[in-house]
Amino acid sequence: MRPTSPAADASIPARVLRSARPSGTRVAVGPVEIGGSAFVVAAGPCAVESAAQTEEVAEAVAAAGAHLLRGGVFKPRTSPYAFQGLGEPGLSILGRSGGRHGLPVVAEVLETSQLASMIDHVDVLQVGARNMQNFALLRALGKVRRPVLLKRGFAATVEEWLLAAEYLLDGGNTQVILCERGIRTFETATRNTLDLASVALVKQRSHLPVLVDPSHATGLRELVIPMALASAAAGADGLLVEVHAKPEEALCDGRQALTPELFAELMQRLPAVLQSVGRSLHPPASSAPAVRAISP
Ligand code: PEP
Ligand code: MN
Numbered sequence: 001m002r003p004t005s006p007a008a009d010a011s012i013p014a015r016v017l018r019s020a021r022p023s024g025t026r027v028a029v030g031p032v033e034i035g036g037s038a039f040v041v042a043a044g045p046c047a048v049e050s051a052a053q054t055e056e057v058a059e060a061v062a063a064a065g066a067h068l069l070r071g072g073v074f075k076p077r078t079s080p081y082a083f084q085g086l087g088e089p090g091l092s093i094l095g096r097s098g099g100r101h102g103l104p105v106v107a108e109v110l111e112t113s114q115l116a117s118m119i120d121h122v123d124v125l126q127v128g129a130r131n132m133q134n135f136a137l138l139r140a141l142g143k144v145r146r147p148v149l150l151k152r153g154f155a156a157t158v159e160e161w162l163l164a165a166e167y168l169l170d171g172g173n174t175q176v177i178l179c180e181r182g183i184r185t186f187e188t189a190t191r192n193t194l195d196l197a198s199v200a201l202v203k204q205r206s207h208l209p210v211l212v213d214p215s216h217a218t219g220l221r222e223l224v225i226p227m228a229l230a231s232a233a234a235g236a237d238g239l240l241v242e243v244h245a246k247p248e249e250a251l252c253d254g255r256q257a258l259t260p261e262l263f264a265e266l267m268q269r270l271p272a273v274l275q276s277v278g279r280s281l282h283p284p285a286s287s288a289p290a291v292r293a294i295s296p
Helices: 049-062 086-102 114-116 136-141 160-173 196-205 213-216 221-232 258-275
Strands: 027-029 032-034 038-044 068-070 105-108 124-127 150-151 174-179 211-212 238-242
Touching: 032 038, 038 258, 049 068, 049 086, 049 136, 049 258, 068 086, 068 238, 086 105, 086 114, 114 136, 124 136, 136 160, 136 258, 150 160, 160 174, 174 196, 196 211, 196 221, 211 221, 213 221, 213 238, 221 238, 221 258
Parallel strands: 038 068, 038 238, 068 105, 105 124, 124 150, 150 174, 174 211, 211 238
Antiparallel strands: 027 032
Protein backbone atom coordinates (compact mmCIF):
# COMPACT_ATOMS: atom_id res chain seq x y z
CA MET A 1 0.00 0.00 0.00
CA ARG A 2 1.46 3.35 -0.92
CA PRO A 3 1.78 5.98 1.77
CA THR A 4 -0.98 8.57 1.81
CA SER A 5 -1.91 11.51 3.96
CA PRO A 6 -4.79 11.08 6.39
CA ALA A 7 -6.85 13.50 4.36
CA ALA A 8 -6.47 11.48 1.18
CA ASP A 9 -9.06 8.85 2.08
CA ALA A 10 -10.19 8.31 -1.45
CA SER A 11 -6.73 7.24 -2.57
CA ILE A 12 -6.39 4.47 0.03
CA PRO A 13 -7.81 1.26 -1.38
CA ALA A 14 -8.83 0.42 2.11
CA ARG A 15 -11.33 -1.98 3.58
CA VAL A 16 -10.93 -0.14 6.86
CA LEU A 17 -12.54 3.10 5.70
CA ARG A 18 -16.15 3.92 6.49
CA SER A 19 -16.90 4.16 2.80
CA ALA A 20 -16.34 0.37 2.63
CA ARG A 21 -19.18 -0.21 5.09
CA PRO A 22 -21.10 3.01 5.77
CA SER A 23 -23.50 1.48 8.28
CA GLY A 24 -20.64 0.41 10.56
CA THR A 25 -19.30 -2.94 11.71
CA ARG A 26 -20.86 -4.76 14.63
CA VAL A 27 -18.71 -7.41 16.22
CA ALA A 28 -20.61 -10.20 17.96
CA VAL A 29 -18.90 -11.80 20.93
CA GLY A 30 -21.39 -14.34 22.20
CA PRO A 31 -24.32 -12.36 23.58
CA VAL A 32 -22.41 -9.07 23.38
CA GLU A 33 -22.52 -6.83 20.34
CA ILE A 34 -19.72 -4.29 20.00
CA GLY A 35 -20.29 -1.34 17.68
CA GLY A 36 -24.06 -1.15 17.87
CA SER A 37 -25.96 1.58 19.68
CA ALA A 38 -25.22 -0.03 23.05
CA PHE A 39 -22.02 0.71 24.95
CA VAL A 40 -19.90 -2.24 26.07
CA VAL A 41 -17.51 -2.53 29.00
CA ALA A 42 -14.64 -5.02 29.23
CA ALA A 43 -13.13 -5.14 32.72
CA GLY A 44 -10.72 -7.24 34.71
CA PRO A 45 -7.19 -7.39 36.03
CA CYS A 46 -4.15 -6.31 34.06
CA ALA A 47 -2.80 -9.81 34.62
CA VAL A 48 -4.27 -13.12 35.63
CA GLU A 49 -2.29 -13.80 38.82
CA SER A 50 -4.16 -16.73 40.34
CA ALA A 51 -7.52 -18.49 40.14
CA ALA A 52 -8.72 -16.81 43.34
CA GLN A 53 -7.69 -13.30 42.26
CA THR A 54 -9.28 -13.70 38.82
CA GLU A 55 -12.47 -15.15 40.25
CA GLU A 56 -12.84 -12.35 42.79
CA VAL A 57 -12.55 -9.70 40.08
CA ALA A 58 -14.77 -11.61 37.64
CA GLU A 59 -17.52 -11.92 40.23
CA ALA A 60 -17.31 -8.22 41.08
CA VAL A 61 -17.29 -6.91 37.52
CA ALA A 62 -20.09 -9.26 36.45
CA ALA A 63 -22.21 -8.11 39.40
CA ALA A 64 -21.59 -4.48 38.41
CA GLY A 65 -22.77 -5.18 34.84
CA ALA A 66 -19.56 -5.67 32.85
CA HIS A 67 -19.94 -7.36 29.48
CA LEU A 68 -16.52 -8.96 28.96
CA LEU A 69 -13.75 -10.15 31.28
CA ARG A 70 -10.25 -8.99 30.44
CA GLY A 71 -7.04 -10.47 31.82
CA GLY A 72 -3.50 -10.74 30.54
CA VAL A 73 -1.92 -14.16 30.53
CA PHE A 74 1.12 -13.41 28.39
CA LYS A 75 2.30 -9.98 29.55
CA PRO A 76 4.51 -7.66 27.50
CA ARG A 77 6.59 -6.06 30.26
CA THR A 78 9.12 -3.27 29.84
CA SER A 79 11.53 -5.05 32.18
CA PRO A 80 12.47 -8.68 31.60
CA TYR A 81 12.49 -9.11 35.40
CA ALA A 82 8.87 -8.00 35.87
CA PHE A 83 6.03 -10.56 36.15
CA GLN A 84 5.57 -11.98 32.66
CA GLY A 85 2.15 -13.52 33.22
CA LEU A 86 1.13 -17.05 34.14
CA GLY A 87 1.28 -18.23 30.54
CA GLU A 88 -0.86 -21.14 29.42
CA PRO A 89 -2.15 -22.12 32.88
CA GLY A 90 -3.62 -18.63 33.08
CA LEU A 91 -5.75 -19.26 30.00
CA SER A 92 -7.93 -21.86 31.66
CA ILE A 93 -8.20 -19.74 34.83
CA LEU A 94 -9.47 -16.81 32.77
CA GLY A 95 -11.76 -18.98 30.63
CA ARG A 96 -13.28 -20.67 33.68
CA SER A 97 -13.97 -17.42 35.52
CA GLY A 98 -15.51 -15.92 32.41
CA GLY A 99 -17.64 -19.01 31.88
CA ARG A 100 -18.83 -19.04 35.49
CA HIS A 101 -20.11 -15.49 35.20
CA GLY A 102 -21.31 -15.61 31.61
CA LEU A 103 -18.61 -13.19 30.45
CA PRO A 104 -16.71 -13.71 27.18
CA VAL A 105 -13.00 -13.20 27.77
CA VAL A 106 -10.33 -10.94 26.25
CA ALA A 107 -6.61 -11.72 26.47
CA GLU A 108 -3.52 -10.45 24.71
CA VAL A 109 -1.63 -12.56 22.20
CA LEU A 110 2.06 -11.68 21.96
CA GLU A 111 3.16 -14.04 19.24
CA THR A 112 1.79 -16.34 16.59
CA SER A 113 2.92 -19.48 18.42
CA GLN A 114 0.48 -18.69 21.27
CA LEU A 115 -2.57 -18.71 19.01
CA ALA A 116 -3.15 -22.45 19.02
CA SER A 117 -3.47 -22.60 22.81
CA MET A 118 -5.43 -19.34 23.07
CA ILE A 119 -8.09 -20.17 20.55
CA ASP A 120 -9.79 -22.69 22.87
CA HIS A 121 -10.06 -20.29 25.79
CA VAL A 122 -10.24 -16.73 24.51
CA ASP A 123 -13.21 -15.01 22.85
CA VAL A 124 -11.40 -11.80 21.81
CA LEU A 125 -7.69 -11.78 20.93
CA GLN A 126 -6.01 -8.53 21.98
CA VAL A 127 -3.06 -7.10 20.08
CA GLY A 128 -1.21 -4.81 22.47
CA ALA A 129 0.23 -1.38 21.78
CA ARG A 130 3.74 -2.79 21.49
CA ASN A 131 2.63 -5.21 18.80
CA MET A 132 0.42 -2.97 16.70
CA GLN A 133 2.87 -3.17 13.82
CA ASN A 134 3.92 -6.78 14.30
CA PHE A 135 2.94 -7.58 10.76
CA ALA A 136 3.55 -11.34 11.04
CA LEU A 137 1.14 -11.44 13.99
CA LEU A 138 -1.40 -9.28 12.15
CA ARG A 139 -1.21 -11.55 9.11
CA ALA A 140 -1.76 -14.63 11.29
CA LEU A 141 -4.73 -12.98 13.02
CA GLY A 142 -6.19 -12.09 9.65
CA LYS A 143 -6.66 -15.82 9.09
CA VAL A 144 -8.32 -16.48 12.44
CA ARG A 145 -12.10 -16.50 12.80
CA ARG A 146 -12.13 -14.79 16.16
CA PRO A 147 -12.60 -11.09 16.98
CA VAL A 148 -9.39 -9.09 17.38
CA LEU A 149 -9.01 -6.04 19.63
CA LEU A 150 -6.29 -3.90 18.07
CA LYS A 151 -4.75 -1.39 20.43
CA ARG A 152 -3.15 1.75 19.10
CA GLY A 153 0.64 1.79 19.37
CA PHE A 154 1.83 4.48 21.76
CA ALA A 155 3.75 6.20 18.98
CA ALA A 156 1.39 5.35 16.13
CA THR A 157 -0.47 7.88 14.04
CA VAL A 158 -4.14 7.33 13.30
CA GLU A 159 -3.19 6.38 9.76
CA GLU A 160 -0.69 3.75 10.93
CA TRP A 161 -3.31 2.38 13.34
CA LEU A 162 -5.90 2.09 10.60
CA LEU A 163 -3.40 0.48 8.24
CA ALA A 164 -2.57 -2.08 10.94
CA ALA A 165 -6.30 -2.88 11.07
CA GLU A 166 -6.21 -3.09 7.28
CA TYR A 167 -3.81 -6.05 7.58
CA LEU A 168 -6.46 -7.93 9.57
CA LEU A 169 -9.28 -7.08 7.18
CA ASP A 170 -7.10 -7.83 4.16
CA GLY A 171 -6.37 -11.25 5.65
CA GLY A 172 -10.08 -11.97 5.79
CA ASN A 173 -10.88 -11.28 9.45
CA THR A 174 -13.67 -8.71 9.51
CA GLN A 175 -14.21 -8.95 13.29
CA VAL A 176 -11.92 -6.10 14.29
CA ILE A 177 -12.32 -3.71 17.22
CA LEU A 178 -9.98 -0.74 17.68
CA CYS A 179 -8.82 0.50 21.09
CA GLU A 180 -7.32 3.90 21.91
CA ARG A 181 -5.06 3.52 24.97
CA GLY A 182 -3.17 6.78 25.06
CA ILE A 183 -0.11 7.93 23.18
CA ARG A 184 3.30 9.08 24.36
CA THR A 185 3.71 12.83 24.49
CA PHE A 186 5.95 15.30 26.37
CA GLU A 187 3.56 15.07 29.33
CA THR A 188 4.88 13.02 32.23
CA ALA A 189 2.14 13.69 34.79
CA THR A 190 0.08 10.92 33.24
CA ARG A 191 1.36 7.57 31.93
CA ASN A 192 0.17 8.45 28.42
CA THR A 193 -2.00 11.15 26.84
CA LEU A 194 -5.52 10.02 26.04
CA ASP A 195 -6.20 11.09 22.47
CA LEU A 196 -9.97 11.39 22.47
CA ALA A 197 -9.93 13.40 19.25
CA SER A 198 -8.60 10.28 17.54
CA VAL A 199 -11.63 8.37 18.80
CA ALA A 200 -14.06 10.85 17.26
CA LEU A 201 -11.91 10.96 14.10
CA VAL A 202 -11.63 7.20 13.70
CA LYS A 203 -15.37 6.79 14.25
CA GLN A 204 -15.83 9.09 11.25
CA ARG A 205 -13.09 7.65 9.06
CA SER A 206 -13.63 3.96 9.75
CA HIS A 207 -16.59 1.61 10.15
CA LEU A 208 -14.84 -0.34 12.91
CA PRO A 209 -15.96 -0.12 16.56
CA VAL A 210 -13.63 1.83 18.87
CA LEU A 211 -13.08 1.18 22.56
CA VAL A 212 -11.11 3.38 24.96
CA ASP A 213 -8.74 2.09 27.64
CA PRO A 214 -8.63 4.87 30.25
CA SER A 215 -6.42 2.75 32.53
CA HIS A 216 -3.28 2.64 30.36
CA ALA A 217 -4.11 6.07 28.95
CA THR A 218 -3.73 7.72 32.36
CA GLY A 219 -1.91 5.29 34.62
CA LEU A 220 -3.74 6.82 37.58
CA ARG A 221 -6.80 5.28 39.26
CA GLU A 222 -8.30 8.67 40.09
CA LEU A 223 -8.38 9.67 36.41
CA VAL A 224 -9.99 6.49 35.11
CA ILE A 225 -13.64 7.35 35.84
CA PRO A 226 -13.48 10.92 34.46
CA MET A 227 -11.76 9.74 31.27
CA ALA A 228 -14.12 6.78 30.92
CA LEU A 229 -17.10 9.13 31.09
CA ALA A 230 -15.44 11.50 28.62
CA SER A 231 -14.86 8.57 26.26
CA ALA A 232 -18.54 7.70 26.37
CA ALA A 233 -19.39 11.32 25.59
CA ALA A 234 -16.86 11.41 22.71
CA GLY A 235 -18.56 8.55 20.89
CA ALA A 236 -16.54 5.49 21.90
CA ASP A 237 -18.33 2.16 21.57
CA GLY A 238 -17.08 0.93 24.90
CA LEU A 239 -14.27 0.68 27.42
CA LEU A 240 -11.44 -1.63 28.42
CA VAL A 241 -10.82 -1.05 32.13
CA GLU A 242 -8.43 -2.59 34.64
CA VAL A 243 -9.94 -3.71 37.95
CA HIS A 244 -8.23 -5.44 40.89
CA ALA A 245 -9.71 -6.39 44.25
CA LYS A 246 -6.47 -5.38 46.00
CA PRO A 247 -4.68 -2.95 43.71
CA GLU A 248 -1.84 -2.44 46.20
CA GLU A 249 -0.99 -6.14 45.85
CA ALA A 250 -1.34 -6.32 42.05
CA LEU A 251 1.63 -7.85 40.21
CA CYS A 252 1.08 -5.43 37.33
CA ASP A 253 -0.39 -1.93 36.91
CA GLY A 254 -1.92 -1.67 40.40
CA ARG A 255 -1.69 2.13 40.39
CA GLN A 256 -4.20 2.39 37.57
CA ALA A 257 -6.57 -0.39 38.68
CA LEU A 258 -10.05 0.50 39.82
CA THR A 259 -11.28 -1.24 42.95
CA PRO A 260 -14.54 -3.19 42.54
CA GLU A 261 -16.32 -0.34 44.37
CA LEU A 262 -14.99 2.29 41.96
CA PHE A 263 -15.85 0.07 39.01
CA ALA A 264 -19.43 -0.23 40.27
CA GLU A 265 -19.53 3.56 40.60
CA LEU A 266 -18.37 3.91 36.99
CA MET A 267 -21.08 1.53 35.78
CA GLN A 268 -23.69 3.52 37.68
CA ARG A 269 -22.54 6.83 36.23
CA LEU A 270 -22.21 5.74 32.60
CA PRO A 271 -25.93 5.61 31.66
CA ALA A 272 -26.54 9.34 32.22
CA VAL A 273 -23.61 10.29 29.98
CA LEU A 274 -24.61 7.75 27.35
CA GLN A 275 -28.18 8.99 27.37
CA SER A 276 -26.94 12.52 26.67
CA VAL A 277 -25.38 11.29 23.42
CA GLY A 278 -28.31 9.07 22.43
CA ARG A 279 -26.84 5.76 23.54
CA SER A 280 -27.36 3.24 26.29
CA LEU A 281 -25.39 0.68 28.22
CA HIS A 282 -25.47 -2.82 26.73
CA PRO A 283 -27.54 -5.20 28.89
CA PRO A 284 -25.32 -7.30 31.18
CA ALA A 285 -23.74 -10.28 29.41
CA SER A 286 -24.33 -12.37 32.48
CA SER A 287 -28.10 -12.07 31.97
CA ALA A 288 -27.64 -14.18 28.84
CA PRO A 289 -26.45 -17.79 28.66
CA ALA A 290 -22.69 -18.40 28.69
CA VAL A 291 -21.14 -17.81 25.32
CA ARG A 292 -19.12 -20.91 24.64
CA ALA A 293 -19.00 -24.14 26.49
CA ILE A 294 -15.77 -23.74 28.42
CA SER A 295 -14.77 -27.03 29.97
CA PRO A 296 -14.66 -26.99 33.77
C1 PEP B 1 -2.90 -4.36 28.61
O1 PEP B 1 -4.04 -4.15 28.15
O2 PEP B 1 -2.70 -4.97 29.67
C2 PEP B 1 -1.73 -3.80 27.91
C3 PEP B 1 -0.51 -4.33 28.05
O3 PEP B 1 -2.03 -2.72 27.18
P1 PEP B 1 -1.17 -1.87 26.12
O4 PEP B 1 -0.77 -2.84 25.07
O5 PEP B 1 -2.16 -0.86 25.66
O6 PEP B 1 -0.02 -1.28 26.87
MN1 MN C 1 -2.03 -3.28 32.24
